[in-house]
Amino acid sequence: MKYRVLGKTGLKVSAIGFGGIPIQRVSVQEATQIVERALDLGINFFDTARGYIDSEPKLGAVLKRRRAEAIIASKSMARTKEAMTADIKKSLAELGVDYIDLYQLHNVRYDNELDRVLAPDGALAALSEAKKEGLIGHIGITGHIKGLLVKALKTSDVLETVQFPFNAVEEAESRELLDVAQKVNAGVIAMKPLAGGALKNAGPALRFILEHPAAIAIPGMDTVEQVEANALIGDKLEPMSDAERELLNKEAVSLGTAFCRRCEYCQPCPEGVEIPMVFLLDGYFTRYNLQDWARQRYSELKVKAGSCIECGQCEEKCPYELPIRKMLAEAAARLDKQ
Known part of the structure; x- marks a missing residue:
């Protein structure tokens, strides 16, 4: 597995990380096998969240035993200092660890939300205190609205990483954010690398992201086979062939922009529609x-x-x-x- 330094965090992370949303769909036993295999193949960056139902405990069951091999990232939708403090404690308990390497402001969507988390009694203040106490190592932000993330990185020098949807479909709208992240040396974590599963050719899609030397990709994985295939890409870091690039471009163009990325933020539906x-x-x-x-x-x-x-x-x-x-x-x- 090839590794990259995650911006100013200094963390040496695997080029292919582990996205923790799909693990909710498998049993505890299956999750254990999947996470063990990921670690065995050199994947060391694991992304989860307070909002991912049982993702934290499923990952934690393995990661707490192999703590020295893992870089753990979690996040919370809390917007106030009090709520974020409580969520950090919950994450530590669910994961079964005494510190979390990276904790992020999760899915900041609106200007008023950004203002709230950056306020003196906002969530960022809780993260800063937790970092001083050694409960977390680094602080980041995640979201889908790239213009807002640009504003966040320009406003706060406390933010060390930025996580957002980055893939062949969303390349053009990501350029400014990538440029700003580079200028402030914020680590770039590419979620939705397969555009929520809409891009079916995982190899070219992941290699497209890894062509950007400052970025890591965190595809969601819920089978050992997916782990093995994705880890192989991170191990070889081969450039795309002309044929693969053409295939990926055609697929991206055919998707357009009005499609579901399967981020699952719409769930649960009160009527039970999946x-x-x-x-x-x-x-x-x-x-x-x-x-x-x-x-x-x-x-x-x-x-x-x-x-x-x-x-x-x-x-x-x-x-x-x-x-x-x-x-x-x-x-x-x-x-x-x-």
Whole structure:
């Protein structure tokens, strides 16, 4: 595995890190096997969050035993000093460790949220205190709104890393943020490297990110096979071939921008609709000519897209401001049809 220095943190992290959202979908036993294999193959950066249900304890079950091999990153949606202090303690307890290498302000979306976390009694103050106490090693910020992250890095010199969706689809809109991160020497953590699973050719998609020498990629992984395939990319760090680059460009262009990245911030739906899964199956239907397979899988869902009552809660939470209600209706029209 190749390693890179994560900006001014000085942490030496694996070029391919471990995204901790999908681990929620597997059993504790499966999670243990997956995390053990990742460590065995040299993956040492593990990203999780307070909001990822049981991701922290599942990762922690292994990482606390192999603590010296792991760099742990977690994060919280807390916006006040009091709430962030409480969440840091919860993360430490769930992970079963006595310190966390990187703790991040999670999914800062609006100007008023940024102002709140940067206020004297805001979440950043709690992170700074925790760093002084040795409970966390470094401080970062995550989000999907790149202009806001640019503002955050320019406003606060306390922030040492920035984590955001970076992939072949979102290259152009990421350039300013990459430039600013380089200027302030903030470590760059690329989440959604496969655009939430929309990019199907993982090799070229990950190598595209790793062409940027300051960035690491954290694809979500929930099988040993995924770990092994992704680790191989980080081990070789081969440049893309012309054929792979052309394939990736065509795939990115075909996706456009109005598609679900499966970040799952829209969940849970009060009616029980598995919104990202509906859009994943609809993508197979519309982009990969797998209509029969997509409809079969869709028919197995307990709650169909047509159960949406258009309450709009999902759209309020979507960081990409997608018209989810309209998209669900369109998916239902395709997938419900026999």
